[in-house]
Amino acid sequence: MSPEDAIVEKRARxxxxxxxxxxxSIQEMREAIRCAxxxxxxxxxxxxxxxxxxxxxxxxAAEGLPFVVTGLVNRWPLSILTPQTxxxxxxxxxxxxxxxxxxNTAFAPDRAMQDMSLLAYLxxxxxxxxxxxxxxxxxxxxxxxxxxxxxxxxxxxxxPRFWLGPSGTVTPLHCDYDDNIFAQIWGAKRIFLSPPHHDxxxxxxxxxxxxxxSPFNPEAPDFEKFPLARQAAMIECIMQPGELxxxxxxxxxxxxxxTFSLSxxxxxxALPLALSGDAxxxxx
Numbered sequence: 001m002s003p004e005d006a007i008v009e010k011r012a013r014x015x016x017x018x019x020x021x022x023x024x025s026i027q028e029m030r031e032a033i034r035c036a037x038x039x040x041x042x043x044x045x046x047x048x049x050x051x052x053x054x055x056x057x058x059x060x061a062a063e064g065l066p067f068v069v070t071g072l073v074n075r076w077p078l079s080i081l082t083p084q085t086x087x088x089x090x091x092x093x094x095x096x097x098x099x100x101x102x103x104n105t106a107f108a109p110d111r112a113m114q115d116m117s118l119l120a121y122l123x124x125x126x127x128x129x130x131x132x133x134x135x136x137x138x139x140x141x142x143x144x145x146x147x148x149x150x151x152x153x154x155x156x157x158x159x160p161r162f163w164l165g166p167s168g169t170v171t172p173l174h175c176d177y178d179d180n181i182f183a184q185i186w187g188a189k190r191i192f193l194s195p196p197h198h199d200x201x202x203x204x205x206x207x208x209x210x211x212x213x214s215p216f217n218p219e220a221p222d223f224e225k226f227p228l229a230r231q232a233a234m235i236e237c238i239m240q241p242g243e244l245x246x247x248x249x250x251x252x253x254x255x256x257x258x259t260f261s262l263s264x265x266x267x268x269x270a271l272p273l274a275l276s277g278d279a280x281x282x283x284x
Contacts, residue, residue: 014209020156020269021178023281026209030177032275033250037196040064046193046237046245057153057246061179064248064274066193066237073183074242078147083122083186083260090143091119097134103172107207125166135169136162145264153246154179154268163255163263173202173214173254179268180247184239187261192218193235196250201232218254239263248274 014026023029040063048068052060060067073079100112114134116124125133141162148160158178163171175196194202202214203226216222216229223230238258239245247253249272255263275281 010209017209018283021271022283023271024283025281026177029271029275029281030209030250032278032281033177033272034197034199036064036274037250040195042233043235046235048243052153054152057151058273058276061153061246061248061273062276066235066248066251067246068237068239069244069246070242072151072242073185073244076148076183076185078144078262079185079242081147087119087122090141091117091122093118093141093143095121095136095139095141097121097124098137099134101132102135103132103170106172107174107205107211107213121164128166131168132170133166133168136164137169137171138163148183148185148264150183150266151181151244153181154266154270154273156269157266158269160264160266163265164261165257166260167257169261170256171254173216173218173252174207175199175204175212175214175250175252176247176267177210177212177249177272179249179270179272180265182239182245182247182265183263184241184243184245185262185264186241187257187259188241189239189261189263190219190256190258191237191239191245192254193237193247194218194232194252196248196252198232199250199252201228201230202226202252203228214252219256248272 018026046066046068048070051071052069095118097114099114102111105111138161140159144162145160202216204212204214206212216226218234
């Protein structure tokens, strides 16, 4: 593909992304998110609150800050199952595992993947001794989703995506320019969060119009290589089983499993809640 053709294709994708979200421009939406974030109060911890109805959730989310909802995910039938259940009931499911150095190639189109059954994956990681174990990430597993009761918090939610793996599996620092609800079903995960306007300190790299990665690792910071990252706020949040995290659009986050873990998330495909009062962004 020629550079000119690549530019045409990229612009077409961005127009489609904007149409899906009902906004005039993805670039203008990104800029508005970063601009609004500059007025956010500084937080040092992610608050935990009890179960919310949809109206209360949207009101809180419109503030533009992350928070954890408790007392919801632990009611899902999937929450009470066990890894052995995966073997017994779902072992034949087809899955695609991230293998090799999937951190440094996280947002590359040619990331190494391996197809296998869920049972084969569970056997593989049971015997694994690597520091970076293979990871099942961003998979649409409808059989598991039948055992989940997602709250109607976000408009135009995309399909649920599942994340399964042992301790040490990780998704490196990145941001999605879509609102996100993240359910921790089994196990614990450590999540680092940084506000949208701190991207100027995080050396962002565009994967696509709504996804940007960062080479900075908040768990092992290299300030000689990334000196600006000293100025980036990093908020640590340990997600426990049964909790639901709201990640506002544009917030950078890095996720590491501390134990064998099953998570699921859904992205909105609509104007982010923090921008709901900005009529200029809405497509006519």
